[in-house]
Amino acid sequence: MWDALDPVILARAQFAFTISFHFIFPSFSIGLASYLMVLEGLWLKTGNGIYANLYRYWLKIFAITFAMGVVSGIVMSYQFGTNWSVFSDRAGPVIGPLMAYEVLTAFFLEAGFLGVMLFGINKVGKALHFAATCAVAAGTFISAFWILSVNSWMQTPVGYEIGANGQFLPGPSWAVIIFNPSFPYRLVHTVIAAYLTTAMVVGAVGAWHLLKDRANPGARRMFSMAMWMAALVAPVQIFAGDLHGINTLEHQPAKVMAMEGHFDSHPTGAPLILFGIPNSQEKRVDYAVEIPKLSSLILKHDLNAPLAGLDTIAQNEQPPVGIVFWSFRIMVAIGLAMLSLGLLSLVARARGKLYDWPLLHRLAVVLGPSGFVAVIAGWVTTEVGRQPYTIYGLLRTSDSVSPLAAPAVGVSLLAFVIVYFSVFAAGGWYILKLMAKPPQPHESAEPVEHGPIRSAGITPAPAIEGGRS
């Protein structure tokens, strides 16, 4: 049954599936680790027990998220070899060291201090425990730094030489490779996305409990913190995304053409197509709703600037337009919704109704999972948009795969789908169960009778009892 299928498509499907599933967890844990660091820092600084309680509340959720991120992440470090061995052989000398640095500087840091963070407060005391939390938070960021450098190098490869055996070899400067042209933009855009994703989740949980009990101090505090984040960071993210788009236009114009749905060149100002149905056969966007010249204004900051279209790109160099067009719009729409929520929260705050406006709370609940959708849509845009290449302009996706047989890839893909959906659905369910409970004034570290070894509590009891809330 598998022989009718193209092994390249199956290998791409397997990578897309495993990486998309994996990235859900870091996009939450990067933000959540920083949030935990802030909570514990505020607790140490102010002595206010409410922060310790919120720390305990979110630490349980972080532990589950992190475990799922770890196990799905180990899979990724082997996907390159099992399914993309030609790519690994060719690009290994350049990207391999960057990934080795990720392991050495980030993964060990996170894993080494996670045990202390989860189980160790009664062992090491408050200051060292806070240091462990900071180490885990730093680890998540350092990890993002290296892996985004790798991804960006594949999008905008520079600083390499081609060896006699066809390998990409590092040139004289590693800094040129690491800080390749698209890396700073991608790093900023992705890390802010993780913070926003976390803010949406935290805000939704706070709002959910405010809808039931406006007086719950933990729910009030987390909602307020999340709404500050949304109000302050969503505009920054939109600005960063715009810069990222302009950078992409410079280095990967075909991707931007697909995002914009520009099949034709526009010598005197290109329209911004809000909606429509890209028709790749006829090379046009059907039922397009467009604003004249706005695309030129956004991308070139000039209403009449000419913009080339896909008609200037050879057919076999073009990405699939439909997917990129739509995933980009989903991401942008969610970004605008987050911005609206942030602005509404400012209005509510100004009127003193932040905790007494059910409509705002309902909107926050609805937007709770939106960050994940936006993050995945954004990655689909950038990864599908750089097709048909793995190393942009240099190594085609179809030339990157392992010597594969369709049955092996197909069966393993099926196994990943079954295992991921069952295991991670269970994990998601446990997280939702934890979120469904309102934060308590004396948040236990343990929900069940025979808890793991943190049952003695992650914070010394006197500190909590003495705390205000």
Next chain:
Amino acid sequence: MMGLDLTVIWAGIIAFAVAAYVVMDGFDLGIGILFPGFKVGSERDMAMNSIAPVWDGNETWLVLGGGGLLAAFPLAYAIILPALYAPLIAMLLGLVFRGVAFEFRWRDPAHRGFWDAAFCAGSLIATFAQGVTLGALLQGITVVGRAYAGGWWDWLTPFSLLTGISLVIGYALLGASWLIWKTNGPVQGDAHRFARPLLIALLIAIAAVSAYTPFLEGKYYQRWLSYPGVMAAAQMPILVAIVGYLLWRSIGGRRDGLPFMLTLMLFGLSMMGLAISIWPDVIPGRVTIWAAAAPVRSQIFMLVGAGVMVPIILAYTAWAYWVFRGKVDESGYH
């Protein structure tokens, strides 16, 4: 080319990462393999708690082994992983189940039995797959040009099944001796009971694999039964027998940490044997470390990072173990 060049240093670093992984995740996985042998309730909780704070760090060495291979020997990574497709995917899926079980079993008391079973099955599958991987590498894989050129079931032979079973026994013994060290009471009693039969089984397995290996391919025969390999070949069985005897006597003895240390020595000897078999190849009998090595610029760049980071990692890993030192019980460290 046999001098101490960068490629040799990198081979040593990768070997160190693999060895660190084997001994550290070995006892984690071993406890998973032995899990059904412990009574439901406090005994299982205690076994789990003895590794909960450290398993994640232990597993990171596997990522360093895989990532380091890609970075330092990209050609080997590109050939080995497709060749061992099925066992590696099975290992990864096994690790998914046992990794999440650490958290999930506490979150869902109603289904704790299911996650306990997942913890055991995941550990067992991952271990067996690792053993099969080792056997498949030793018996030789088909390489044409810069790619794997064999079939999808080439890895499956009596020898690879033997190495798979051997590793299951070995990790189980590591797990049992870890529990002798880290626990008291009924769990320690169970671990004592498991350790002796496992030791006998492991010694038989080591003998079987050692006897089989020289006859897999010409090179192993030459390496072991001609000078200088024969020097080691003469010593190895004696050393293994001595350590095995000491380990047998230490089980049930007064020094609870000793069985674990002696099991580590047994693993150390086995790994030295493997090194003698494989050196200086990275894919036995096919590709030498020099043919697969990354260019000098990549090696130097990474060596700076490894030189600075590995000592730091070892320091804070040691600190994390030290924080959780001493005996554990089912509800908390005391």
